[in-house]
Amino acid sequence: MSLEKLFIPESIAVIGASSKKRKIGYEILENIIEYGYKGKVYPININEKEIMGLKAYKSILDVKADIDLAVIAIPAKFVPSVVLECGKKGVKAVIIISSGFSEIGDSKTETLLVEIAKKYGMRILGPNVFGVVYTPHCLNATFGPRDILKGNIAFVTQSGAIGIALMDKTRAENIGLSAVVSVGNKADIDDSDLLDFLKDDKNTKVILLYIEGLKKGRKFLESALETSFKKPIIAIKSGRTEKGAKAAASHTGSLAGSDKVFSAAFNQVGILRADTMGEAFEWARMLSLSPIPKGERCLIITNGGGVGVLATDACEKEGIKLLDDYKYLEDTFKPLIPEFGSAKNPIDITGQSREDSYKIILRKALEEEKIDSIIILYCEAAVVDTDKFAEYIIEEVKNAKTKKPVVVSLIGGEKGEKALTKLNKNGVPSFEEPERAVYTMTALYKWWRFANRKKSKKKRDIMMDKEKIYSIINKAREEGRLQLLEQEAKDILKACGLDLPKYKLATTIEEALKAAEKIGYPIVLKIVSEDIIHKSDIGGVKVGIKNAKELKNAYKEIMYRAKKRYPKANIRGILVNEMVEKGVEIIVGCSEDPQFGPVIMFGLGGIYVEVLKDVAFRVAPIDKEDALDMIDDIKSYPLLYGVRGEKRKDINSLAENISLLSYFSHEIPEIVEMDVNPLIVLEEGCKIVDVRMTLKEV
């Protein structure tokens, strides 16, 4: 069911409304009335007859008219019966302000509330929230600050304390909001429901999320991906580090997944992850105010070489591309700046220039087709009228025929602070530190690049012989095994279309000889037994076997050692394998993330994964393009391009393998863990030499 009635209700009941100041039921009712809500409001209170001049009702059932939204602010123990009443009354959405549910360990009651709501087709926000604001309809159903400025940023927060404090901050800093939603325990409505609504909300241009943990990670990613193509999502995700994650777990009771996986997942769906709250709001302001760039070429204008360097540093670090056609820059700007200035990028108009120089250069930069975005740096100087500087910038940006992203950094004193406020109020995102100006520009570009690049994203259609796969899985289940045997796992990958060296299980020397003959020497022998996990350690593997004689000896030796070490092991035989030539060894792992389900990990074999932890993550499945990105993500990737005279390896084939494995792990949820180790990348093609699979416990 849509959330429309949560944001745009035609009537509201406040259950637990109160005429006593400082009570939450008082604050909410007062906010609803005073913020200018235009619909009908019904206070519900067992003891009172009139509250704030409105007739009060004992029960919502006593109200004759229809009610769209009920806000519940009563002790937890009374909530279920009241929610039931709401259901009977035909209420469409319920906000449960009350706390005392899953956040203190009582998940049972919470589940009950959701069941009631489902039965009556109601949606629940909360419990344990401070409410909802939707400024386009003058709705402030919270006990937070009242006079929220209208604007087009929607702010969704899991933390009540931060949410309320930040609402206050937006007022102090002239940041306009379309909506504020406190999501609390997310018993029913969660971030992904809200994204689905806000994505199509015409009053919202940017969405800002404060997330401590996700309950349905994959659903969230799907909604986020769809949203990102339409409008930017900025997220703060707390619990980045181990200690932080512990604090998050005790706070909300939601499981915090590995932070690396979170970052990867956010990246995959275009979410901009901010490092701090301040940064998140700066980005939101920028993205809500700024036009979209047409291209990458950015120009810096400065009156101080020093800040020019600071900003250039930041641009390089963050991947902002500075226009570097120096001939063009010289021709265009040199005539406009003083003798000792520089027409390279940054355009340095020097400390002698006044506000009118900024005006002239900015106008030119806005007119020029070759320039896509502009960063203005100003160090307050006695010769410049700082107030006029701000006016000029505002004027030029407003009057420009071609709209381009413009940000300002202004270092200075009191006059500077006033000018900053003025610029921000008038729609030019402005900052003190040059670096922060650059970071916000970066956020804009990151979103722009994402929204442009990935527009046609469809899932691949992978051919896999599921019947075969499930017959193998079922056989293992019948035998009570969670760990698949090597040849079983290999058979499964073959059924997914992956390329494996030839192999055959032999139970006698004669079978092994036959298999070797067919595969061709040299070959590799490996013991097969569910009871022997570390095959190499007990001498259960022999490589480089060149002929029948060697094979016979090796076979006997492996069997002898295995039986000696594990006399009770169920030995299935010996796997005869084609020997793969040398290449770059890769590890690909698939596992279940608690928040996102199947994720895929990739890294170079040996010390690169184990010691250097040089790995990349993605939420599965990913296509080949994404797999190529993933390969680029690790530091040791140049080894695949061939170092020290080696030839380039088949990166294309590796990407295809990673993509296939990711689809496999996504489509066969029965396999909760898979380790492909090693996969060998050759000059042509890849070969999976060993793989382990673990089934889900049932």
Next chain:
Amino acid sequence: MSLEKLFIPESIAVIGASSKKRKIGYEILENIIEYGYKGKVYPININEKEIMGLKAYKSILDVKADIDLAVIAIPAKFVPSVVLECGKKGVKAVIIISSGFSEIGDSKTETLLVEIAKKYGMRILGPNVFGVVYTPHCLNATFGPRDILKGNIAFVTQSGAIGIALMDKTRAENIGLSAVVSVGNKADIDDSDLLDFLKDDKNTKVILLYIEGLKKGRKFLESALETSFKKPIIAIKSGRTEKGAKAAASHTGSLAGSDKVFSAAFNQVGILRADTMGEAFEWARMLSLSPIPKGERCLIITNGGGVGVLATDACEKEGIKLLDDYKYLEDTFKPLIPEFGSAKNPIDITGQSREDSYKIILRKALEEEKIDSIIILYCEAAVVDTDKFAEYIIEEVKNAKTKKPVVVSLIGGEKGEKALTKLNKNGVPSFEEPERAVYTMTALYKWWRFANRKKSKKKRDIMMDKEKIYSIINKAREEGRLQLLEQEAKDILKACGLDLPKYKLATTIEEALKAAEKIGYPIVLKIVSEDIIHKSDIGGVKVGIKNAKELKNAYKEIMYRAKKRYPKANIRGILVNEMVEKGVEIIVGCSEDPQFGPVIMFGLGGIYVEVLKDVAFRVAPIDKEDALDMIDDIKSYPLLYGVRGEKRKDINSLAENISLLSYFSHEIPEIVEMDVNPLIVLEEGCKIVDVRMTLKEV
């Protein structure tokens, strides 16, 4: 000569003083007078008789009384003759405001100015500066903002524009300064002179440097090291990235060294490198206000779980150690907080608590011996009187018997902003973002750790046979070679006490056989010729030679190949080397950094250095402790601890080798480049298998 008269002059002449508003000579004179300078002031101007009520002189030589400081603000072309007059007059220090010297390519005149000054025992600040402020003596000899607040932060800036703008900012943000120095072209007085003065200046507690480039890097580091033990130095170094460095080079004409080397050098001498200007001032404020901690155990107090997580994340990332004796925390704080609060660290007093809860918890935390520092987080909430909250914090911090570092993060609206200002004005460093509160605490701890750990730092006394070393160098010079032969380079390292495998140069097969007999098989043969650089590529190296027969064949083959490929090469013979067992291969490089002189680089051989760029730098020389730190700096260091069943390598011996090599490169400046590649780290000891040395061009 000391800089005392620059900061504490008894009399000042302003050469180029003017009675025309907006002229620099006017602004400076007005600032000196109006800021309350107590000494004598003499305006010098050829045309005027009286300026601002003071008698004006045509020349400084016309003034009868002694003059300590002259501020020169006249066109560049007149500066040399005026500086000469200053010298004759016996002036002690000269500030050359005028620009138009090395920054626009005229280094010659600048050199001349310094020569004149040296002759007369004068010191020069500039040229191309905005002046000097020294608040303890009410001196503001700048054309920047006037009413600089008194305090104990000294600010030294290479950029004029940033410097002036930031002076203004300090006024707006209530940051007190002891001194502001614009260093401009640094023709004479440079950062290191200023550090030497400020180090012993009782009015300065923290030094903040804005650096674009250094001229005498090593002198700077020496001054910085001495200073860091007494007071913290915070630095912004611009030109971090390649593009930024280019902008810096065109701006100041000073060479920007590799940024990695800068960071390493700053670390070595305890300088705190800030990422942004804003951060630098935040740290400076913290370090100037805060008491020094007694230990590492930090406590977080919060009224919101969410911000608690954000701060915990930041602490873990930055290395702040949160007190984790949970039993103690429970016993101490549980009785003081509401039922649903948490007495773990962060102490969560929940959103229901009021300002008095903060008071009680903070007081307890200040009293408790187990707690060394405190981070307070507050999300503005309706139940809390924000103004009182600030008052309580200020009160408790002021009245605490044991002084501890305390920082506050306060997220909120207008009331919050006022409270922040109040806290900062009253000596409690306070921020909006929780992360920035943590970062400043980190800066304090970083300095504290440095100042504590490294107090007894002396240079090692290394035994090296310099006579032998120079005889080798001289021989190469005589032969007109810059590249030393392998056995020459090895002889030099032996003369420094380093451990090398046995080797002997042989010019005939017989000599080679004898040498091999003495060294013991297996051996390695290598061609020796200044004309053959890539020995391996032409088959000039043979390893693993097991006996006399193999040696004879190998000797002949090497000679044959070398002569065939390089018929004109001057072949000196073949080096017979002891064969070294397998171990971890290391590269140690020494080279001349343009700013810091000899620097040493270290990394693991092969792809680790070449592909992964996993290297650490230090300015040479370093002792063994520093070398151990350096080993810890690289990501691949676990390989030395033994992975995949290998034994731990002799890291101690490696550190000793790195230290010796660093001393060598420092004490023998004739060798401008050295590549030890590989050095093999064994389970016991290290062996240098190959080394190349290049002499300085003369």
